[in-house]
Amino acid sequence: MALLSLLIGAVTLGIIHHYLLQPLYFSPLSRIPGPTIYALTKWRLAWEDWCGRRTRTIHKLHEQYGPVVRIGPNEVHFNSLSALRTIYGPGSGFGRTDFYWMFDVYGKQNLFTFHSSQDHGDRKKLLANAYSKSNVIRGPVAEMVSERIQDYLSLIEDKKGEPDEIFSSLHYYSLDSITNFLYGPSSGGTEAMKGNQTHRALLGDILDPARRRLSWFAVHCPAFTKWLYTRIGLLGRVVAPLLPMRKPATYTGIRAHALKAMQDCKTEAKSGALSGNTIIGRLFKAVSAGMADLNDLEIASEVADHFLAGIDTTSDTLMFLIWALSLPENHHFQHRLIAEAQKIPQSSLDIHGAPTVEAADRLPFLDAVIKETLRLYAPLPASEPRQSSVDTTIDDYEIPAGTVVCMAPYSLHRNAEVFPEPWKFDPDRWLGEPEQVAEMKKWWWAFSSGGRMCIGMHLALAEMTLVPTVYRKYKTRIAPSSSGLATGITSRFEIFADDTYERVEEHTCNIEFVRN
Structure with missing residues (x-):
């Protein structure tokens, strides 16, 4: 039990270091100004992409933080x-x-x-x-x-x-x-x-208009998107509702x-x-x-x-x-x-x-x-x-x-x-x-x-x-x-x-x- 607790603790510390301490304190990029949440995860900016606001959001960040802004880990x-x-x-x-x-x-x-x-x-x-x-x-x-x-x-x-x-x-x-x-x-x-x-x-x-959704998936989930569009036969019909843009793309x-x-x-x-x-x-x-x-x-x-x-x-x-x-x-x-x-x-x-x-x-x-x-x-x-x-x-x-x-x-x-x-x-x-x-x-x-x-x-x-x-x-x-x-x-x-x-x-x- 003690060994399991140590293992869980080590994994937890590793996750905290990789996803929290490293990007915020130990990365050379930590000196660059920008919102903390953007430094922690790429998915914060991906959300702006999904909402169609990326470019305008980044422009507002420049207005707030100056000519250099950290927008991702x-x-x-x-x-x-x-x-x-x-x-x-x-x-x-x-x-x-x-x-x-x-x-x-x-x-x-x-x-x-x-x-x-x-x-x-x-x-x-x-x-x-x-x-x-x-x-x-x-x-x-x-x-x-x-x-x-x-x-x-x-x-x-x-x-x-x-x-x-x-x-x-x-x-x-x-x-x-x-x-x-x-x-x-x-x-x-x-x-x-x-x-x-x-x-x-x-x-x-x-x-x-589905072209925008396909672009988002191609950028943020490239492997999954490729997998979806290469399915054929029965599996192709099963995943069809998940396609960001109907075939032909x-x-x-x-x-x-x-x-x-x-x-x-x-x-x-x-x-x-x-x-x-x-x-x-x-x-x-x-x-x-x-x-x-x-x-x-x-x-x-x-x-x-x-x-x-x-x-x-x-x-x-x-x-x-x-x-x-x-x-x-x-x-x-x-x-x-x-x-x-x-x-x-x-x-x-x-x-x-x-x-x-x-x-x-x-x-x-x-x-x-x-x-x-x-x-x-x-x-x-x-x-x-x-x-x-x-x-x-x-x-x-x-x-x-x-x-x-x-x-x-x-x-x-x-x-x-x-x-x-x-x-x-x-x-x-x-x-x-x-x-x-x-x-x-x-x-x-x-x-x-x-x-x-x-x-x-x-x-x-x-x-x-x-x-x-x-x-x-x-x-x-x-x-x-x-x-x-x-x-x-x-x-x-x-x-x-x-x-x-x-x-x-x-x-x-x-x-x-x-x-x-």
């Missing part, structure tokens, strides 16, 4: 330029965590999910030129974007003055743009804007389309008919030339990842931009954008009489509007986790190897000392004093930074040529059915919208287009 959140340079700057030794594994496609890693900087860099070398600004703003890519813009204008014309639900129509625009860029028109390029219902249906699982349609597109492109590559201007064409060419050792699934995974990344981000930004300009209090910004777009000289218009991508790239007020939209309504506003394999120091705090460190555009973009009235949509802030603008640009993190900076940035900005093209012809205003509502998007576990509004319409934004 092994997780720290930062909000400073020095941390930004250390964690995400060029040559950083911080790699991506296993959080990104859920973005692997067909069981293969890709540019977005590689932990190793070496693996990421090797893959990026194959594609960087295709995404370069010089390649995107003129030539075949710019011409493709211009054609997609004309398709979007046709959608507006088809409404015959009735309001357009632009969340859907802008998703069709970004879908058609990214697939034609990646695969070309004959082997994977979509025609959602031209009414192809099969292609439009690819967006179905993006709209499913999120992105299934998109990934099936991407896999078939890869197979079609492979056939074209063998016959010599595959265009070298497409992303998949470049990858097949690199393999055949001995420049890369990639199998078919690795090629499919890489391109499918770009496919997924290129849909929501661009369309959500465009939606927020048009919504913000359509608010009555922002009509004066809209009028200035219309005036700027209408002053574009004839020599800078394409064959349709619309601004070229290169001309749009030179518009200063458009640039200010885009920057402000991405500041206030970043399509990926939440934390971007990283880990280092060695001990390091960030903002004077010792960070042991293996600690998860994060920063978020949401908090960086709402620093009131850098962005006065941070909740206000004000493009003019980007046209102010050069010193102030230079400081804001340091904190502006819409496309990440360093070696992991968004490879598709220039393509996304090229697709913004839609904005001056639309406003040369139309004024926009909020349709009565959406009056008083903020438009919202899904990002991971959360709905993001304009936080000054109490009521949010997720995945819906009705806009009236009125001819100038």
